[in-house]
Amino acid sequence: MFIRLLSYLKPYAAKLSITVVAIIIYAVFSSLSIWMVGPLFNLIFYPQNMTEQAVTNPISSHPLESESDFALDLKTKINSYVNSYIITDTRLGTLYRICIGILIVFFIKNVAYYLNLYMTSLIEQSVVRDIRNELFESIANLSLDYFNKSRVGTLISRLTNDVEIVNVAIAATFLNLIKDPLLLFIYLFIALVISWKLTIISLLVSLSMVFILYRIGKFLRKQSIQSQEKMARLISAIQETISGMRVVKAFATEEYETDKFKKESTDYHGTMSKVLVFRKLSSPISEMLGILAITIVLWYGGKQVIIDGSILPNEFIVYLFALFSMMQPLKAIGGHYTRIQEGLAAGERIFDVIDTVPMIINMDNAIIADGLRESIEFKNVSFDYGEGEILKNINLTIKSGDVIALVGPSGAGKSTLASLIPRFYDPSKGEILFDGKNLKELELKSLRRLTGYVTQEVILFNNTIRNNISYGRPDVSEEEIIKSAKMANAHDFIKEFPNGYDTEIGDRGTRLSGGQQQRISIARAILNNPPILIFDEATSSLDADSEKKVQEAIERLMKNRTVIVIAHRLSTIKNADKIIVLDNGVIVQSGTHEELLKKEGLFSKLYNIQFN
Ligand code: ADP
Numbered sequence: 001m002f003i004r005l006l007s008y009l010k011p012y013a014a015k016l017s018i019t020v021v022a023i024i025i026y027a028v029f030s031s032l033s034i035w036m037v038g039p040l041f042n043l044i045f046y047p048q049n050m051t052e053q054a055v056t057n058p059i060s061s062h063p064l065e066s067e068s069d070f071a072l073d074l075k076t077k078i079n080s081y082v083n084s085y086i087i088t089d090t091r092l093g094t095l096y097r098i099c100i101g102i103l104i105v106f107f108i109k110n111v112a113y114y115l116n117l118y119m120t121s122l123i124e125q126s127v128v129r130d131i132r133n134e135l136f137e138s139i140a141n142l143s144l145d146y147f148n149k150s151r152v153g154t155l156i157s158r159l160t161n162d163v164e165i166v167n168v169a170i171a172a173t174f175l176n177l178i179k180d181p182l183l184l185f186i187y188l189f190i191a192l193v194i195s196w197k198l199t200i201i202s203l204l205v206s207l208s209m210v211f212i213l214y215r216i217g218k219f220l221r222k223q224s225i226q227s228q229e230k231m232a233r234l235i236s237a238i239q240e241t242i243s244g245m246r247v248v249k250a251f252a253t254e255e256y257e258t259d260k261f262k263k264e265s266t267d268y269h270g271t272m273s274k275v276l277v278f279r280k281l282s283s284p285i286s287e288m289l290g291i292l293a294i295t296i297v298l299w300y301g302g303k304q305v306i307i308d309g310s311i312l313p314n315e316f317i318v319y320l321f322a323l324f325s326m327m328q329p330l331k332a333i334g335g336h337y338t339r340i341q342e343g344l345a346a347g348e349r350i351f352d353v354i355d356t357v358p359m360i361i362n363m364d365n366a367i368i369a370d371g372l373r374e375s376i377e378f379k380n381v382s383f384d385y386g387e388g389e390i391l392k393n394i395n396l397t398i399k400s401g402d403v404i405a406l407v408g409p410s411g412a413g414k415s416t417l418a419s420l421i422p423r424f425y426d427p428s429k430g431e432i433l434f435d436g437k438n439l440k441e442l443e444l445k446s447l448r449r450l451t452g453y454v455t456q457e458v459i460l461f462n463n464t465i466r467n468n469i470s471y472g473r474p475d476v477s478e479e480e481i482i483k484s485a486k487m488a489n490a491h492d493f494i495k496e497f498p499n500g501y502d503t504e505i506g507d508r509g510t511r512l513s514g515g516q517q518q519r520i521s522i523a524r525a526i527l528n529n530p531p532i533l534i535f536d537e538a539t540s541s542l543d544a545d546s547e548k549k550v551q552e553a554i555e556r557l558m559k560n561r562t563v564i565v566i567a568h569r570l571s572t573i574k575n576a577d578k579i580i581v582l583d584n585g586v587i588v589q590s591g592t593h594e595e596l597l598k599k600e601g602l603f604s605k606l607y608n609i610q611f612n
Pocket of ligand 1: 148385390408409410411412413414415416417
């Protein structure tokens, strides 16, 4: 998982290497800044030792040679190197050089630090953008069954919240997982060079600290998963309430919705508080442990300075500086660890979506469908959404150019049957043949381009009328848009708007009347001119004038096409070439209007209910 997140860095390798170089420069100069404390200390507190050796390297006067030769050797080398730059004949001269040295070292250190931050932010934002785009693309490509199962808010939360959390984790990774361990390593190195015994003692204490932080991190990860799921629920609640605001107002359920929301909100608050309490706890705990380590060192090291002189005062000061400097990266690593844990959890949720394989995909060598020549044939087709069969053993032939009406009580499975034709879902049993070829062999996009879908629930986007009509076909000309609008009886009312075709219609078209929305969606279908049309007739009551206009538009739309209409209006039923009567997922009757009326059965019953 971690590797996978890091793989998003690949395109930014060049920037990343600059960052790493900057980090290394930063770390080296940080340690140099600590090393310079030694000479400064000696210069000011031990004026009598102002020989070149004594300023920083009074090793020759060590009474006890407790350090290894290697450490001694290295210490001498570093010292003589530093000394060669700062020692002059007079104390003031040396002080001057030390001051200049400090300025230069800190300047370079900070330039490197900024370069590192700058590069990291660039990389971070790019990676987040890449992940977000990939996630959106995956969501857009998922098949409908997925959306039946998941809530919109959850998906929104994946795209916003989780991507943000991953961002933080990646930031922690880039910026600090290289920097802090490196700093720690260098400081540790300084400490080891000065006294390995002291360092081992400090390390033992540090290890126990890391272990405690690890436990906290593990706990946080679990809580964080919960809190994110709860945040997703919260967003769902917001999204559902706002999009259903009309119903909320109509039923005066503001209080009910608010209470429901408050419950979710409190739930989230509970988990999040726990997460925060523990996250904040990790910082004081690690500081306390650090201080514990340092007091042990102070005691043990101080004793060596005071009693046996095996460590010199100026060395001990540098050692303490190094040790104190270690606290910051150590503490930070603890913090990164928890943040990375949270990021991994968010990454898991994101990849969960990205890795979902759409149920409906193209076969290898899928055939491009360029028209319906003979027929669409359902052969022993059954279907279920996962909870029992909705369609049972359907056998049906739809000839090219025919108008087929599907009728039956609500819930009979009419929409489900129709939605199998553009392959929104695959049958669970049986097959659908398109000019003799199994629907699954056809290339999906080409199939969907052949089928228009005008639904009862008019789906319009919050955009201009023009863009809603030309949806999916950005290159279409103005004339074509107007022509389609005219055929859909929509042109006249669109013209009446001050902004005409550029009128913004609001979320889901709420600024238009029901009839107007329908006519725009019909204009969209006319513009696309699909040879096969699936038409879910609206039952919504329109006023007589509107109804007549919509009806005319529908008749124009249905001309010269193969039409599957889920019929409620008598006129479409009358003119249909074949009427299929569905009940409980089974075809109970089929035939023309006249044939069916003559027989006793569900159709005549439904007909009588409607007209008597
Ligand atoms: P009709 O169009 O005849 O009113 P539908 O095809 O819409 O009937 O629905 C048939 C049955 O399938 C109903 O019982 C409905 O609850 C169920 N159903 C419809 N859509 C889904 C879905 N996306 N997920 C699960 N069940 C569904």
